[in-house]
Amino acid sequence: MRALIAILILGLLAPAAFRGARAQEGTTEGGTPAPAPAPEPAPEPAPAPAPGPEGGEKPGELTDEEKKQLAGAIEEVKVGPEVFDDGVRLYYAKDYAGAAARLWQFMAGNQPGVGNYGYAEYFLGAALDKLGLTHAAMEYYFNVAKNRTKPELLPDALSAIERISRENPFDWDLIVKDLIYDTSFGYLREDLRQFVEYYQGLMDYRNGFIAWGQKHFARLRPDTYYGYKARYVQAVYELVKYNLDEALKIFNDILASDIRQADVINNARQSVARILFEQKKFKDAYQMYEKIDAPIEKQAGVFLEEAWTQYYLRNYRRAMGLLYALEAPAFFRFFNPEKFVLKALIYKNLCHYNVAKDAVTEFREHYRDAITAIYDRVDLDKNDIILDAALQDPALKDLSAFQRLLDTELGQLSNFEVAWGEVGLAAHLAKVYDLKIKEVNRSLREKLDAAVRTVSERLLEYEEQMNLLEYEIGLSVYKRIKGTPSQKAGQVQKVPYSDVKVYYGFDGEFWNDEMHDYRFFIEDRCFSEERWE
């Protein structure tokens, strides 16, 4: 907007200068190519993102000095098509930082309607993408796809958006709500159409427009990645309706496919395992859990659910082994009060009453501050445990992952200070990231209150369960003391010298490939229980 005002002022004060500025856009009044003026760096450290990339600011009153300064800036920022050409050349020469600087120079010195402005946005996005600044890249790809000043770039921009959305956290509101859900793209090539239809259908399902969602999903090819993702959404919808058999049928269809994308397959496996668990088919459920091959750090929930299946199968050693796996540093922040409940139950079922009570104490020690904070009704989000747990809420997980990405990429901007500082791109991107971080934080804050309340309620429920368990353990101790035998002639297991199985004694070092294979060997002391049955 400032540039616009400056151009108007210049138009009044210096017509010759105005003609000069037009000439930089590549044409003259006579239609002959204009002589290309030598590109010069912008004199200001941070030229405002002219009307273009981020939208304008409200026009305010400028002082005379500012007007002069601005007029001077416009006179000095001589950015013709050769700057754009230079940027594209640098991009293909794989000098992405240099390309981004030149393309930004071109955009900052031209109006959005200028011939190559759309291309400049695309190449700037692509250069930022190559440099690992995915959010900034998404912003420019968004402009290209939304404005479509260069419709021929739409497939490339959408393709880049699709790739980034699969590999990184991204701005859901910007890409899905504002771009995909809110835009009619017309004809798209098949793979991009799949991407768009899937997200449009997903949004319809989320918004309760099931019939519309089904229409979108019906247009998807069933044997594609997004086709299976759509099937997954439909299965989850059946689950919500508690139509377990139908949901199971759809999940099994997904599992029977030859799809290679692990996220869909693993989600389907976990969902099937949960349904089987609900149907009390614990053995089948466990086998399904074991098939999940997600990265180990994402399997905390899987380990806990597996431990429960093993508990119900009365394989207590295995269940305890899985609980041991949850002690790994990778799961340090995993909110897991259930672990203590299960541990106490297992010890109690093996008649190790003292350690069962220790598990109750351990729970209280671990969550003492959090529980105290809940009872005292102090700011719950100031408590690390509650805050961490709240951030694991599915509603916040993606948002907090996106916030971490923004923080990381903002930090990376300092690497390009030398290349971008002078042209103002570094300051501009810092501002973009800063604003987005503020927005995400605000959104997190809004959702956090509800999540914190949910976590607190869950924690109180677990505390209640632990109290009940402690009482039951006390009763069992009393019953046990009255039993006469104190020694059990039990079967002794030894580590064989050589076997098809290898026994690695656990010494505190967690190996990812061993996580599923821990066994906690513990004596079963319930040898006189039958007396009391």
Added chain:
Amino acid sequence: MRRSRRRLMLIVPILCGCLWAVGSLPARAAEAEGEVMDYGKVYAIQYRAYRMNHEFSVGMTFLPMDAFYKFFAGTFHYVLHFDDLWAWENHFSFAKYLDVDTGLTKELNNRWHVSPTDTPKIDYVLDTNLMLKPLYGKMVLFDRWVIYSESYFLLGLGAIHVTSAFFPTVDVGAGIRVFLSDTLSLRFEVRDYVYLEEKGVENALSLGVVFCYNGFAEDRKVVPEEEVESTAREVKP
């Protein structure tokens, strides 16, 4: 002097082997004396990722001990693995040694005008060994990839052909096998052959790299069984 040096060479590897074996004993002994699993200990129990069956291998060895000549040899092995602990290395190792002149003879002649008598050269060795594989485990390469390996010890009898005659030999050895896949593995080993020739007891140390193919590997592939725990009885809590 030369004789005592050779004796030393004979004793050192045997001593090292014994120390290694003795060093690994206490842990196992503790188990044998009653270190049972039922006392609050956690084990990671895994099926062996790789199991050997009929092993066919070729390798290259280097014999560094002779001051006058350095010997390289091609070796051929067949190993029958009875189980995960014992194997019989039916070491038809037909090894024809290629001699590489170290230049020592020439140097002695030039500097001291001494011409050493012709030293006997090893031509080939045939031996058969018992293989003990007490160590099996895994290592991490660059904190990225898990590498499985096993260590083994060898004790065997054979015949060594030196220049023009066969001599009986006893050999000891140790090595480590790195598994590359179900069927392929690499062995790095050291062996010492002790043999009685006309002049007395001699020994030949060899360092080798062996490339192994595991024949009929699928026959040894483990199908995981369902575990039934002793706790899996009906207990009413």
